[in-house]
Amino acid sequence: MTQRRVVVTGGGGFIGSAVVSTLARGGHDVVVLDSLRPDVHRDGGSAARLRLEVAELVVGDVRDTETLGRVLAGADAVVHLAAKVGLGVDVDDMDDYVSSNDLGTAVLLRAAAGAAVSRLVQASSMVVYGEGLYTCAEHGVVPPGARTAEALQRQEFEPPCPACGGALSPGLVGESALLDPRNTYAATKVAQEHLASSWARETGSAAVSLRLHNVYGPGLPRDTRYAGVAARFISSLDRGEPPRVFEDGRQRRDFVHVDDVAGAFAAALDADDTAGHRAYNVGSGTVTTIGGMAQALADARGGPDPIITGEYRLGDVRHITASSDLARDRLGWSATIPLTLGVRDMVGA
Numbered sequence: 309m310t311q312r313r314v315v316v317t318g319g320g321g322f323i324g325s326a327v328v329s330t331l332a333r334g335g336h337d338v339v340v341l342d343s344l345r346p347d348v349h350r351d352g353g354s355a356a357r358l359r360l361e362v363a364e365l366v367v368g369d370v371r372d373t374e375t376l377g378r379v380l381a382g383a384d385a386v387v388h389l390a391a392k393v394g395l396g397v398d399v400d401d402m403d404d405y406v407s408s409n410d411l412g413t414a415v416l417l418r419a420a421a422g423a424a425v426s427r428l429v430q431a432s433s434m435v436v437y438g439e440g441l442y443t444c445a446e447h448g449v450v451p452p453g454a455r456t457a458e459a460l461q462r463q464e465f466e467p468p469c470p471a472c473g474g475a476l477s478p479g480l481v482g483e484s485a486l487l488d489p490r491n492t493y494a495a496t497k498v499a500q501e502h503l504a505s506s507w508a509r510e511t512g513s514a515a516v517s518l519r520l521h522n523v524y525g526p527g528l529p530r531d532t533r534y535a536g537v538a539a540r541f542i543s544s545l546d547r548g549e550p551p552r553v554f555e556d557g558r559q560r561r562d563f564v565h566v567d568d569v570a571g572a573f574a575a576a577l578d579a580d581d582t583a584g585h586r587a588y589n590v591g592s593g594t595v596t597t598i599g600g601m602a603q604a605l606a607d608a609r610g611g612p613d614p615i616i617t618g619e620y621r622l623g624d625v626r627h628i629t630a631s632s633d634l635a636r637d638r639l640g641w642s643a644t645i646p647l648t649l650g651v652r653d654m655v656g657a
Contacts, residue, residue: 318390376419385427409496438488442476478627491623505585521591525566557599562591
């Protein structure tokens with residue numbers, strides 16, 4: 309393992325702080341750049357500061373070139389997690405997503421090139437695929453069209469075959485699949501990957517995009533407008549209320565523990581890659597339904613059973629699970645924490 313001086317943007321966040329701890333344990337010299345923005349850190353960042361005792365913390369924005377110049381001096385690599393997350397609450401969020409995620413990445417990459425940083429590991433997301441892999445019995449693998457509000461209102465949640473209207477079978481997406489973002493956040497993640505690829509090509513550096521699945525674990529942010537589904541379920545259980553599950557609860561996902569994700573970043577940072585850009589799926593390898601996750605959390609917490617509401621959000625996809633075989637084969641990484649153990653860890657059971 310090569311010891312590096314690593315700048316971790318967004319290192320005060322849920323995933324970022326786990327990555328920082330893992331890198332520090334691996335002997336890397338870690339510097340954290342985090343804006344501690346109040347819509348993510350409701351406590352003003354005090355919890356993040358406690359979690360980051362193993363690293364130097366610089367409070368600043370990735371769009372601030374002066375701060376970047378200071379932080380990147382002497383750095384060998386950047387782990388880029390700073391981003392506005394969630395699928396996008398409404399169209400009024402669009403400009404903030406693009407500024408935070410895409411402009412922020414572009415400013416960071418320009419500064420990294422000026423500082424002669426040679427390696428980037430960037431947090432992408434499985435949302436870049438849109439809907440996952442689907443197979444029609446008659447037409448083979450087909451790209452499903454976007455689900456319509458009219459169909460969702462009729463409780464028709466499964467996307468049909470675009471050729472015959474028949475039923476589709478969901479499968480596992482590989483990294484070579486077409487990128488098809490279905491919401492603002494997803495679109496910014498695709499743009500981040502393209503920016504990383506351009507930076508790697510123009511500077512002769514190495515860039516890796518990790519397409520993270522649904523990350524969960526202790527410290528998962530709750531009670532914000534951008535909280536993920538597992539966080540919303542836990543918040544309901546904390547109030548003694550049943551988790552509310554949208555659609556019919558059968559949406560397929562892959563929930564991967566934050567400690568496994570941190571290990572994937574460490575593996576990508578240490579991989580002996582040549583220059584260029586590569587993308588890897590990072591998931592547990594186990595397909596779980598959203599309703600199944602809600603039930604697992606309710607069982608672990610001893611709370612009420614979930615309620616299936618039939619509600620929907622137009623920007624959500626039906627099924628998205630991917631193969632992480634490429635990360636196993638090229639990075640030597642695989643998830644190790646099963647959902648049952650991870651859920652107990654998350655709820656403190």
